[in-house]
Amino acid sequence: NAGVTQTPKFRVLKTGQSMTLLCAQDMNHEYMYWYRQDPGMGLRLIHYSVGEGTTAKGEVPDGYNVSRLKKQNFLLGLESAAPSQTSVYFCASRLAGGSTDTQYFGPGTRLTVL
Amino acid sequence: DAKTTQPNSMESNEEEPVHLPCNHSTISGTDYIHWYRQLPSQGPEYVIHGLTSNVNNRMASLAIAEDRKSSTLILHRATLRDAAVYYCIPISSTDKLIFGTGTRLQVFP
Numbered sequence: 001n002a003g004v005t006q007t008p009k010f011r012v013l014k015t016g017q018s019m020t021l022l023c024a025q026d027m028n029h030e031y032m033y034w035y036r037q038d039p040g041m042g043l044r045l046i047h048y049s050v051g052e053g054t055t056a057k058g059e060v061p062d063g064y065n066v067s068r069l070k071k072q073n074f075l076l077g078l079e080s081a082a083p084s085q086t087s088v089y090f091c092a093s094r095l096a097g098g099s100t101d102t103q104y105f106g107p108g109t110r111l112t113v114l
Numbered sequence: 115d116a117k118t119t120q121p122n123s124m125e126s127n128e129e130e131p132v133h134l135p136c137n138h139s140t141i142s143g144t145d146y147i148h149w150y151r152q153l154p155s156q157g158p159e160y161v162i163h164g165l166t167s168n169v170n171n172r173m174a175s176l177a178i179a180e181d182r183k184s185s186t187l188i189l190h191r192a193t194l195r196d197a198a199v200y201y202c203i204p205i206s207s208t209d210k211l212i213f214g215t216g217t218r219l220q221v222f223p
Contacts, residue, residue: 042216
C-alpha cells in the first residue's frame with residue numbers, strides 16, 4: 001500500500017514550456033486534490049475531483065488544467081509555464097464522509113520555472 | 115465554506131503541554147472539525163477530528179466548545195518533532211477543503 005505518490009519529485013522548466021504532474025493513489029478514494037504551496041505560505045487549492053471523470057476549480061485554477069480519467073490517477077497540467085508557478089505542488093486523496101473522513105497527502109513536487 | 119481564525123505562531127518548551135486555538139464561528143451543524151499538521155519539507159498529515167464531543171488519539175486531544183464556534187488542539191507533552199504548522203479545517207462531506215494559513219508551532223529544548 002503506497003498511499004499517495006507524485007511524479008516527478010523535482011522539475012525545472014523554462015518559461016513557456018509545458019508539463020504534466022501525476023498523482024496516483026491506491027486507496028480507492030473518490031476525492032482527489034491538487035494544492036500549491038509557495039515559500040512560507042499556506043496551501044492553496046488549485047483543482048479537485050469528486051470522482052472519476054469529474055473535475056472542479058479551486059481557489060487558484062488559472063494556468064492549470066486537470067484530468068481524472070482513472071479513479072486512481074489525477075493529472076495536473078501546465079500548458080505554458082510562468083515563473084509565478086514556481087512552487088511546491090501537493091496532491092491529496094480523501095476518504096470522505098463523517099467520522100472516518102481523512103485526507104492523505106503525497107510528498108510533493110518541487111517545480112521551478114525560470 | 116466556514117472561515118477559521120488561528121494565531122500565526124505559538125511557542126512551547128519541550129515536554130510542556132500546548133493548546134492551539136481555532137475560531138470557526140461560521141461552522142455549520144454538520145461540519146466536522148479537522149486538524150492537520152505540516153512538518154518542515156513534508157506534505158500535511160492528519161492529526162485528529164471531531165464533531166461535538168472531545169476526542170483523543172495517540173497524537174493529540176481535541177476539545178470542542180459547546181457552541182462549536184471554537185476548538186482547541188492539545189498536545190499533552192510537546193516534543194521537538196511536533197514543531198510544525200497546524201491547520202484547523204471545518205469539513206463537510208462535500209467540501210473542497212480549503213486550508214487557511216495555520217499556526218506555526220515552535221518547540222524549544
